[in-house]
Amino acid sequence: MxxxxxxxxxxxxxxxxxxxxxxxxxxxxxxxxxxxxxxxxxxxxxxxxxxxxxxxxxxxxxxxxxxxxxxxxxxxxxxxxxxxxxxxxxxxxxxxxxxxxxxxxxxxxxxxxxxxxxxxxxxxxxxxxxxxxxxxxxxxxxxxxxxxxxxDASIPVVACLPEMSVSTRDAREVVPDSAALEDVVDTVGNAATLTVGMTRDDPDLVGRGMEDAIVTPERTALIDGYDRVRDAALEAGATGVTVSGAGPGILAACHRPDQGAIAGAMIDAFDALGIESRAYQTRIxxxxxxxxx
Ligand SMILES: Nc1ncnc2c1ncn2[C@@H]1O[C@H](COP(=O)(O)OP(=O)(O)OP(=O)(O)O)[C@@H](O)[C@H]1O
Ligand SMILES: N[C@@H](CCO)C(=O)O
CATH class of the missing domain: 3.30.230.10 (Ribosomal Protein S5; domain 2)
Known part of the structure; x- marks a missing residue:
């Protein structure tokens, strides 16, 4: 065995x-x-x-x-x-x-x-x-x-998982077939910023590099309360917030001392909408x- x-x-x-x-x-x-x-x-x-x-x-x-x-x-x-x-x-x-x-x-x-x-x-x-x-x-x-x-990287993160399901198969259907060049340019810049952040274990660069104007906005529509939870996490100190995979999980990058407050803020924001959730305070x-x- x-x-x-x-x-x-x-x-x-x-x-x-x-x-x-x-x-x-x-x-x-x-x-x-x-x-x-x-x-x-x-x-x-x-x-x-x-x-x-x-x-x-x-x-x-x-x-x-x-x-x-x-x-x-x-x-x-x-x-x-x-x-x-x-x-x-x-x-x-x-x-x-x-x-x-x-x-x-x-x-x-x-x-x-x-x-x-x-x-x-x-x-x-x-x-x-x-x-x-x-x-x-x-x-x-x-x-x-x-x-x-x-x-190898070691960035603190909070992964918040609401009591709802989004199948990857469904979430792939909303991915756009094409994108405007200016959005592609922004996304390449963000991806490069994130990669440099990973090499330096720098939560600020990683968080900034998580921005995406192409796929993420289509997916957030599938997650009730996404904008409220994202804003709450950012107010509590998250350096960046995005959809985890195909959702409905939401990932926040952060500095270690802010982790507990961010987890609480995300759970409270879902709770205010009548949605139960749990938050994993962990790291890469x-x-x-x-x-x-
Ligand atoms: N060993 C397994 N573990 C989990 N789900 C499985 C497994 N085998 C088959 N499935 C099926 O896969 C689907 C879940 O996969 P899906 O990719 O949608 O979710 P996920 O793996 O949590 O998400 P994501 O890829 O977005 O992180 C469900 O329909 C589930 O029944
Ligand atoms: N890259 C895949 C991952 C799913 O977890 C998607 O977003 O559809």
């Missing part, structure tokens, strides 16, 4: 649609695997009632297929599905690491990125890798057609970790 913990992630970071991602310290999924003649999946934990155990419909089933590694796979969900915190990706990343070890496939973390992305193709229709890459590798990741670049952290029992 092998056990892997794979963290939640936040993709896009505003200016890096389908490119940027970060691993979060908490929450995380835990996946346990043992060899079996056929893949069988059991799911417990947060939102497990919404997650199919049929291998043909679960992200870990796609990973087991891709690695030709049948197993009994137990998923303990720490990350609620349809959250914007990379729930489906964390299970896929954990399964990729666990099955790679269980069957001695010898693939590196970077080589496991396209394998785990097969799970994302299953649930969202596209094998976008901006959640599975940071969940596997940790830190800040940049995913392009040429591969993955990873950087490590990728998937393997434990041998």
């Amino acid at each position: 092998l056990t892997v913990r794979a963290p939640a992630t936040s993709a896009n970071l505003g200016s890096g649609f389908d490119v940027f991602g970060v691993a979060l310290g908490t929450p995380a999924d835990v996946v346990r695997v043992e060899r079996a003649p056929e893949t069988r999946i059991t799911v417990t934990g947060a939102g497990s009632q919404y997650i199919p155990e049929d291998p043909a419909q679960n992200t870990v089933g796609a990973v087991a297929d891709a690695l030709d590694a049948p197993a009994h796979i137990k998923i303990d969900k720490g990350i609620r599905p349809s959250s914007g915190l990379g729930s489906s990706a964390a299970s896929a990343a954990a399964a990729a690491v666990a099955l790679n070890a269980l069957y001695d496939r010898g693939l590196s973390g970077k080589e496991l990125v396209p394998v785990a992305a097969e799970g994302e193709a299953l649930v969202s229709g596209e094998a976008h890798a901006d959640n599975v890459a940071p969940s596997l590798l940790g830190g800040f990741t940049v995913v392009t057609d040429d591969g993955v670049t990873q950087l 952290g490590e990728g998937a970790t393997l434990y041998r029992d």
Whole structure:
């Protein structure tokens, strides 16, 4: 029996649609695997009632297929599905690491990125890798057609998760087909600013670089109360706020001393609209970790 913990992630970071991602310290999924003649999946934990155990419909089933590694796979969900915190990706990343070890496939973390992305193709229709890459590798990741670049980073963040669901598949349908050149220029500038901020562990540059005028405005319309929560977080000291992944999670970058006030302000802003939420006060952290029992 092998056990892997794979963290939640936040993709896009505003200016890096389908490119940027970060691993979060908490929450995380835990996946346990043992060899079996056929893949069988059991799911417990947060939102497990919404997650199919049929291998043909679960992200870990796609990973087991891709690695030709049948197993009994137990998923303990720490990350609620349809959250914007990379729930489906964390299970896929954990399964990729666990099955790679269980069957001695010898693939590196970077080589496991396209394998785990097969799970994302299953649930969202596209094998976008901006959640599975940071969940596997940790830190800040940049995913392009040429591969993955990873950087260790340690920025404090608050990830606020309201009691509502937005499916990635739906949120991809509102992404515009084209953009005005001036918005593209702004977004490239913001993405560059954010990347420099990550290399310096500078929450001010990272927060400033999270601005995006192309995809994020279309997505915020799917999240009740987004503008109120964003304003509350900024007033409480957040250096930048954006939609986490496809939403409804909202990510705020910050300095450590402001973290508690920002978390409280975001929860209170949702609460004033009659929406329950919880906030993870965490920081950019490590990728998937393997434990041998
Ligand atoms: N192992 C799994 N964990 C979570 N969701 C899964 C899993 N396998 C299949 N699913 C399905 O994937 C969908 C959730 O994926 P989706 O990409 O919409 O959310 P997410 O992973 O929380 O978000 P995001 O990619 O925006 O961060 C649900 O329909 C869920 O049933
Ligand atoms: N880049 C993907 C990530 C989903 O978490 C999207 O925003 O649709």
